[in-house]
Amino acid sequence: MLQNLAERIRKDISLGAQKPFxxxxxxxxxxxxxxxxQHVSFLRQVLAVCVHPQLLEDKCFPLDVKIRAQKLLEACDxxxxxxxxxxxxxxxxxxxxxxxxxxxxxxxxxxxxxxISAGSQRAIMIAVKLLASGEGNTRTGVLIPAxxxxxxxxxLEEAGLxxxxxxxxxxxxxxxxxxxxxxxxxxxxxxxxxxxxxISNPGNPTGHVQDRKSIEEVxxxxxxxxxxxxxxxxxxxxxYGKDREFISYKKVLFEMDRELAETVQLISFHSIxxxxxxxxxxxxxxxxxxxxxxxxxxxxxxxxxxxxxxxVTGQLALDLMVNPPQPGDSSYDTYIQETFFxxxxxxxxxxxxxELLNKLPGVRCQPxxxxxxxxxxLHLPCGIKAQAKxxxxxxxxxxxxxxxxxxxxxxxxGEHGExxxxxxxxxxIRNHKAL
Numbered sequence: 001m002l003q004n005l006a007e008r009i010r011k012d013i014s015l016g017a018q019k020p021f022x023x024x025x026x027x028x029x030x031x032x033x034x035x036x037x038q039h040v041s042f043l044r045q046v047l048a049v050c051v052h053p054q055l056l057e058d059k060c061f062p063l064d065v066k067i068r069a070q071k072l073l074e075a076c077d078x079x080x081x082x083x084x085x086x087x088x089x090x091x092x093x094x095x096x097x098x099x100x101x102x103x104x105x106x107x108x109x110x111x112x113x114x115x116i117s118a119g120s121q122r123a124i125m126i127a128v129k130l131l132a133s134g135e136g137n138t139r140t141g142v143l144i145p146a147x148x149x150x151x152x153x154x155x156l157e158e159a160g161l162x163x164x165x166x167x168x169x170x171x172x173x174x175x176x177x178x179x180x181x182x183x184x185x186x187x188x189x190x191x192x193x194x195x196x197x198x199i200s201n202p203g204n205p206t207g208h209v210q211d212r213k214s215i216e217e218v219x220x221x222x223x224x225x226x227x228x229x230x231x232x233x234x235x236x237x238x239x240y241g242k243d244r245e246f247i248s249y250k251k252v253l254f255e256m257d258r259e260l261a262e263t264v265q266l267i268s269f270h271s272i273x274x275x276x277x278x279x280x281x282x283x284x285x286x287x288x289x290x291x292x293x294x295x296x297x298x299x300x301x302x303x304x305x306x307x308x309x310x311x312v313t314g315q316l317a318l319d320l321m322v323n324p325p326q327p328g329d330s331s332y333d334t335y336i337q338e339t340f341f342x343x344x345x346x347x348x349x350x351x352x353x354x355e356l357l358n359k360l361p362g363v364r365c366q367p368x369x370x371x372x373x374x375x376x377x378l379h380l381p382c383g384i385k386a387q388a389k390x391x392x393x394x395x396x397x398x399x400x401x402x403x404x405x406x407x408x409x410x411x412x413x414g415e416h417g418e419x420x421x422x423x424x425x426x427x428x429i430r431n432h433k434a435l
Contacts, residue, residue, distance in 0.1 A: 089116025207368025241369025284314025
């Protein structure tokens with residue numbers, strides 16, 4: 001609804017309508033290239049050569065760009081990005097991803113356990129469809145954080161699953177609370193059959209980053225309750241909170257008790273669109289499955305067959321994301337400068353937005369430590385709540401509608417008030433030109 005309203009306002013402005021603002025500023029999404037964020041030169045150059053191999057003879061491209069493009073073309077059938085790939089993705093790229101995970105975590109990773117899809121959302125859909133079963137009180141349930149990524153509801157409901165929200169603790173920086181997990185699980189039993197827990201780390205849209213202790217608690221909880229762990233780690237390279245670092249669920253799992261490391265079933269997700277690179281339009285992500293039965297892995301392959309294959313340019317971009325230029329390469333210095341600038345921009349924006357929002361009356365915002373969103377709380381007056389009720393809207397939706405109509409700022413409605421009396425909005429910090 002808000003997106004449609006924004007389009008109407010843009011059209012009105014283009015036709016000469018007088019507004020108290022000159023353009024609509026969209027902070028609801030995390031699409032950095034829409035805001036003209038600088039792309040990563042190395043990635044675009046390699047893709048350009050792969051799409052048009054005659055550029056291999058062009059002297060304007062660095063040597064490492066040509067070498068990488070040549071290797072990627074050799075991995076494609078017919079040495080062309082126009083050919084199909086295996087349904088689970090190019091073997092070369094899956095191997096690169098496995099090597100990246102091994103470097104990151106210090107534990108083995110295998111290409112046959114990596115599956116490439118058209119974005120992480122599609123990968124999550126494939127994973128949860130495996131779980132869907134039962135009717136009525138026996139339908140499969142998935143524990144999800146509240147708040148959670150705004151598209152997750154649609155994905156799980158489309159798969160026929162029951163959503164089992166567990167409340168994140170806002171006053172503690174949106175921390176995952178073990179007691180809240182147990183409360184949610186207890187309340188769900190009898191209404192569905194909980195079989196999985198979804199975690200977003202770094203958090204979307206909350207910006208929290210779990211520490212090792214918190215991750216260990218979730219793993220132990222999943223093990224005790226025999227739940228599949230779905231770890232959405234798409235913002236893993238976007239951590240900027242002081243004294244915080246990204247630690248993968250796989251790394252923590254494999255450093256825990258050996259029995260846990262060998263039995264807890266884990267699927268982790270990553271994406272080309274959610275990183276500092278932010279290539280949303282290339283539509284590629286991957287999932288790694290851990291401790292899965294071979295028959296389950298066979299299911300993933302069969303399901304992906306229905307998609308033909310993920311766009312090849314997106315797959316190649318994944319390879320470039322997990323295997324960037326190294327010290328000594330021609331493109332290394334430029335790559336480091338560009339990615340550092342993006343991360344520094346997000347860190348600066350996160351701090352500025354946090355300070356600005358907390359100066360506004362009726363708004364309180366927890367600091368973002370990672371990811372690309374802040375999720376401020378709105379202390380709305382009774383009048384707007386009553387007006388929203390009369391209009392059949394949620395109060396935070398009406399607030400965002402007024403913000404758009406009166407100020408030209410398109411924010412995402414938190415729509416978090418279904419579970420609590422609190423209201424929120426979602427704002428991206430990756431759109432640096434909006435700040």
